[in-house]
Amino acid sequence: MAKTESTLVNMLLTLLVIAVISGASLGYVYKLTKAPIEQAKAAKQQAAIKDVVPEFDNDPLAEAKTLQSEDGLELKMFPAKKAGELVGVAVETLTNNGFSGEIRIMVGMQPDGTIINYRVLDHKETPGLGSKMEEWFRPQAPKADATADQETSFAKWLYGIKASGGGNRSIVGMNPGKNKMIVSKDGGEVDAITAATISSRAFLDAVVRAYKTYAKEANLSTDAVSGATTKEGGKNYE
């Protein structure tokens, strides 16, 4: 079959036809996927909320409230209620002090600010270092400690694996209003991730920011917290 010649009209026509077909199919696919995409986004948020607060029967997404933190960042608060009573809040918080870029965390608190759990939503920290925060600040599964102890001294000599620092890693059960939630290096109560102090500081910064913002909203005391973030004397990351 002869090829279509390269005249202006032919060229235009071809491109137009292709554009129309492609546009139509794209529009169609868009329509098809629009709902699932939004669902997927919502599901992520909802799952995170579910993870960090006690069981609830309301729709926290519908009751969400946008708050302004002291330093002007926008945080989202999702109240979790059971039978109309507030059983916890999930606060989507963030920090810009990470090793590389923003870190977003969903922090779940009891109404008094005691931390129930957290979930790291988004971060760009180094895999294997900063990324450990996804698990680090939770209570250790007992099994992990056991294997750590079994690490023979030969393996240690050969490879230098240290029993993963037990200590005070977990922030669950702490209350930023009462505990000094900064890394132990800076005089606080939380042990930083080994070799990732920057990420740890940033993480705690975000958690404390969530608390402070929520506390202001709920009129809780913020005395103990005051010093927590001011020590971040370095410089602003992105």
Next chain:
Amino acid sequence: MNNWKIFANGLLKENPTFTLLLGMCPTLGVTSSAGNGLGMGLATTFVLVMSNMVIALVKDFIPDKVRIPAFVVIIATFVSVVEMSMQAYLPSLFASLGLFIPLIVVNCIVLGRAEAFASKNNPFRSILDGLGMGLGFSMALTLLGSVREFLGSGKIFSLAIYPEDYGMLVFVLAPGAFLALGFLIAIINKLKAA
């Protein structure tokens, strides 16, 4: 060339990654784990097969001068389809592949095959070619991803082989990507020569 050869060509002889060195960005960018590599590979395969097919179908209607723009639009359409579907149904994979999904558009393999093969062959052969090339690409990405994931964090497809603390972190990061691919190609060249 018989059909099997068309298909196998992309898998081995003209493997886009190891011999043609096309599409290097995703190759290096998403292979921090085997799973990501495979996901990216399959996404690319889909685009390759579909665009090859469509281009082979319509090639005779397209005037020479607008060949490239027309191909690009066709490819971009399929990429957008992949993009949206993945976002809808595989959100976590989409999150880890990030920017590299829309960048399939400029992946030289896709346009390259459209130009070099689909615009000269019938749809069936073009599909086979796309499939061969795509799977070759997927294979390479999965292999590289496995090597990096294994060396870097002691896992393959997230299955722990040895404790993560023993891994060489650098292989998960940018320099490790280059180094791993460099030595992989050297080894493959050596095997081929032998």
Next chain:
Amino acid sequence: MLKTFSIGGIHPAENKLSAQNPIATLDLPAQAIVMLAQHIGAPAEPVVQKGDIVKTGQLIAKASGFVSANIHAPVSGTIEKIDDVADASGYKRKAIFIKTDGDEWLETIDRTPDLKKEISLSPAEIIQRIADAGIVGMGGATFPTHIKLAPPPGKKCDILIINGVECEPYLTADHRVMLEKGDEIMVGIAILMKALSVNKAIIGIENNKPDAIAHLNKMAQAYQGISIMPLKVQYPQGGEKQLIDACIGRQVPSGKLPIEVGAVVQNIGTALAIYEAVQKNKPLIERVITVTGKSVSTPGNYLARIGTPMLSLIEASGGLPVDTGKIIGGGPMMGKALTSIDIPVTKGSSGLLIMPDREATRQPMQNCIRCAKCVSACPMGLEPYLLMVLSQKGIWDRAEEEKVMDCIECGSCSFTCPSQRPLLDHIRLGKNKVGQIMRSRTK
């Protein structure tokens, strides 16, 4: 601090074994083999035929072309033949063979030993006399001197520099000439000054020849405008660009001749030859040559006729040592290794260096470790390591950009390289090739 040139340089072991041995006059050879190509430029044309009888000093071959030089009979006798003979490179070249039959000189030559001081000829006559006498640079390059003394139009010479550096290890001929022929040299310099119409001349001498410096200093009192400049010992100070830089601080630009900065450089031996030619009418038929080497039993300096076989020089110094591994015409840095000793003395032969076996061969070459020692050593500010690879890989355009043509082939780079790389071997080839390319471009 003593002066020296400003870039690079090395200090090889001096080994001036024969410095204290006075110049001895060598017996006439039974047969003189006079090469027709003893200078830079076109070979001379024979003006004699087989069977002719010639007197010492008689013209036997005439300069052919602009850059060329006359050649005279070094002995008296019969022309045996004009035939091919292997030169120092093993290539066959034409030579005139003279069967010696005594030493009967042309009558026009003044053979008295008296010093003749006053210069009666005009500059043009001086240059003509030098051309007639077949004088070429005795410092190694054997460039016909009369051409050098006639600066191209528009260029003006304002200073004459006499090269008494003798920076090559082992060689001592110039040193002895300065000690023994001081007066004649002074007059020779005065003649050169007149020919170039300059009123200043500097004799550059390295500080390892204090006796020569003292001796010439004393003599120079009597001459207007001639001064002695002691220089720090540093190879290749004798290179003319380096010497000009050391003596008067002017640097000859890349690709240019010394006259560009108003200087002309002549060797000590050349000054002596000029004295003899101009004042005594004696053509260039003999020269001083050092025979030396660590195993040579009596190293010495000899006044030998052109055409004398090298073998007789070696015999005069106690014969060829049993451990001879390499024989070099000239010094160890720039001299040429000989394929055999069956070759005659030429106008450019400044020395014969016999190296023992153990020093004759090079060590195996290794990878370049980029230590930059060759770069530091190069007196021209080049990058020898790079020039070598470029000419190895045949990248001639870059070699030209990297100024390969500036290399003076001093060998400092090869000398220093800890990896024993044959830098100059390759660079020289690069120079040849790039030179060819440049010439074909101007054509």
Next chain:
Amino acid sequence: MSVVMITIATLVVLGATAAVILYAAAQKFKVYEDPRIDQVEAVLPAANCGGCGFPGCRAFAEALVKADDISTLLCPVGGAAVMAQAAGILGKEAAATAPMVAVVRCNGNCDVRPKTNNYDGASSCAIAASLYGGDTGCSFGCLGLGDCVDACQFDAMYMDEKTGLPVIIEDKCVACGACVKACPKIIIQLRKKGPKSRRIFVSCVNKDKGGVARKACEVACIGCGKCEKVCPHGAITITNNLAYIDDEKCKLCRKCVEVCPTNAIHEINFPPRKEKTTEEKTEEAPAN
């Protein structure tokens, strides 16, 4: 407006604008480039060896397109087939070329050409040649340092360790001439490959007088003139004490081979001769 409509509209507008602008620009800023250059380049072998005398295949393609008469141009790698293709594209006549092959015109191996000194410089024929005549008495012969082998891009040469001479692998040689250019002694020459790859040539380039040459090398051509006399086709000439066989005139009768007192004349790919004992046998009809 529905999503689909907006989508289509946007794409159409974008596409149309782009197309119109590009078309207008293409018309306004037209630059002519001969499309045949690409076509010709496509048929060339892309070895970029420079054997054609141009700095690469593309340059050669340009030259072919430009030239009125391409019969003097040749890609030695692709040979006549490729030239015919190129000629087809361009509608010009290609030169009919006889296949050529490189030959080594020196046979002075270590046994017949004794060493007179030890070379100790950089391992390169070009460097040795610019230094001196060589490590044997023959200042014309092969220096054995392998510049030619290094120059051959087609692996068609190797140095024979026993003889110290280069050897050409006929089947691989594409007659690009790189080795000819590389040899500082001009020992290698491209010659007609000949029928059944048979050819005869003088394997020596020594111009010294007979005695001198003979002393330096047992198999040197001494310029005795016997071959010149015996050749019935006038293919042999002797200049500067050296015989040369013109491959245009040589009819491969092999008479010269037998008369050469130093065996300097070589025959290649001929069937082995029947007994070479009697005088008559040598007079036999040429094996052509």
Next chain:
Amino acid sequence: MNKLTVSPSPHVHSGDSVKKNMYGVIIALMPALLASLWFFGVGALVVTLTSVAACLLFEFLIQKYLLNRAPSILDGSAIITGLLLAFNLPSNLPIALIIIGAAVSIGIGKMAFGGLGNNPFNPALVGRVFLLISFPVQMTSWPLPIASRMSYVDALTGATPLAVLKEGVKSGQSMAELTEKIPSSINLFLGNMGGSLGEVAAIALIIGLAYMLIRRIITWHIPVSVIATVLIFTGILHLVDPQQYVSPLFHLLTGGLLLGAIFMATDYVTSPMSHPGMIVFGVGIGVITVLIRVFGAYPEGVSFAILIMNAFTPLINKYIKPKAFGEVAKPVKA
């Protein structure tokens, strides 16, 4: 008569060799090695021996079995790589990691390019940075000097002065508070502080420098320009705000600055060829070192600075040429 040897000129050689230079450097490294043995005892010994042995072994294996060349492990360069790799590691680094480092240094840093003379990056530093990025935990735990002489992997650890400083400044402590925590200058000079094996004793490193300068193994250009740049740059910062920026002397004596400037920036293979080029190279190292130390994530930046400037070396070589003869021809009297 024997057959004469014929070669192009020159016919004499200085007698210098690769081996002489390399063993010269090894000798120059000895004072620093002794100092680190004194401060870190057993750990230093184990790390150094493992590193050197592993480097030699990998060089041998790769040359013999992968490149099919005659092994030349005794030319000294692999020993230097081993020593300098060890000098850049903490003295409690476990054996397996040292071996990985040596494999990377020799395998990727050097042999992948064909061995001595071909590599664009400093092999020891390639190994070191590879380890640092792969095993940040192990690579940043520093044994205390003297106190932990008799122990190896279980040594007592503490921070390096630079790390103390970086942490301190980040968490907003004043310079006065910090100076209390930092060893005194004289201790820094003698090397009584935490850190990598070879970077602790300034005095020992300077002795090595003097030795190499006297034997003309290296020239002054690179070490001097690196050190001067760091002094000037940090000096300016210190003058601008002494509370925020520590004194230049501190920068000079801590971390790997001297080790890097004297032994690693000077590596022939990976540094520029011309003297002006060497100075540009040195200044570049100085500037990048200070940038990383003061503004970057890492407390120490010498290794990275050298590697980064290694990358620029070919460009420096291409564009910064040695001063050519006749370039600045003095004006001639007309």
Next chain:
Amino acid sequence: MTYALIVISAIFVNNVVLAQFLGICPFLGVSKRISTAIGMTGAVTFVMIIATLMTFLLQKLVLEPFEITYLQTISFILVIAALVQLVEIILKKISPPLYQALGVFLPLITTNCAILGVAIMVIQKNYNLVESVVFAGATALGFGLALITFAGIREQLDLVDLPKGMSGTPIALVVSGLLALAFMGFAGLV
């Protein structure tokens, strides 16, 4: 955020090639000679700035108002492809020397994912117009920095004898890896 931080981040810390893996094909492809690397850098800088500008406007003036951001990929690539071709056509005519220097790289640029990548990234990062352009320019310079140093190393490696199996792509990748390793030192600078 100041522009200086954007610039330092894009050139050193988050270098497109060495940290983000964009534009690897031309990085490996046109890095054999320093001079071509410089030409390529010029071409990329030019196209990247203009392309980012155009796509930014397209995004803000068309895609977002009409809520059709899912057309981002397809419309951006159209704009970039057309732009590159336009530049090529015009350059060829009005300045043959510039075309010789830059134009020959233009076809390579269409399939250079750095261009599209940057166009998409400035949208993701929520930059304003000036920030976007600064970011595009700095990214191109970062590309140039990596490309030119890399070309320098490759030119030097051309003059040495590499092990057989390593020459070509493997060594190029190893050098890139080491370059990336060195550039990690800039981490945290911003």
